[in-house]
């Protein structure tokens with residue numbers, strides 16, 4: 001390891017992997033089973049929203065009122081149940097270019113790796129399991145920790161310190177994400193962010209969002225060496 005960065009916080013969807021709609025379809029299956037309704041959660045949510053927010057907004061929009069605690073618990077359970085199936089059955093599921101070689105190489109060079117994602121914690125691990133990527137990440141901040149991405153980023157940072165038993169300066173953290181929201185949240189949490197134009201946003205979108213560094217894919221060198 002060289003340079004000032006030590007702890008890298010990776011977004012999942014669009015940064016490490018593409019599940020090609022597995023998350024969206026799992027919500028649809030859950031609504032269909034529980035309410036016999038055809039629900040496309042993409043109508044009620046934006047990229048970068050956390051899972052609980054997506055579920056609550058979609059429920060409220062289609063049922064006409066917010067879910068009770070009991071209803072929401074059942075919805076989340078059915079959604080997680082179907083997510084295992086939709087991730088495994090997704091024909092478009094793939095690991096993004098560069099990721100399979102980058103992650104072991106970062107570990108080999110002494111970096112510590114965490115996750116920052118709007119997924120519920122269990123959903124994050126289900127999505128990463130299919131490609132055996134869970135092994136690289138020893139901590140994270142998840143959509144089940146806060147509706148605010150900047151807050152869950154700070155939670156990930158604190159967990160990194162807990163796992164490694166040492167103080168880690170914000171300067172030593174670097175977030176890696178594919179959306180303007182990832183960049184904004186990293187800056188609000190006081191850390192730098194690499195924007196990777198590997199999914200829906202272009203390099204110029206990510207530059208406009210004030211990414212500290214922009215890469216076209218994770219095949220290009222991260223600014224940590």
Ligand SMILES: [Mg+2]
Nearest residue numbers: 011013014178
């Ligand atoms: Mg993403």
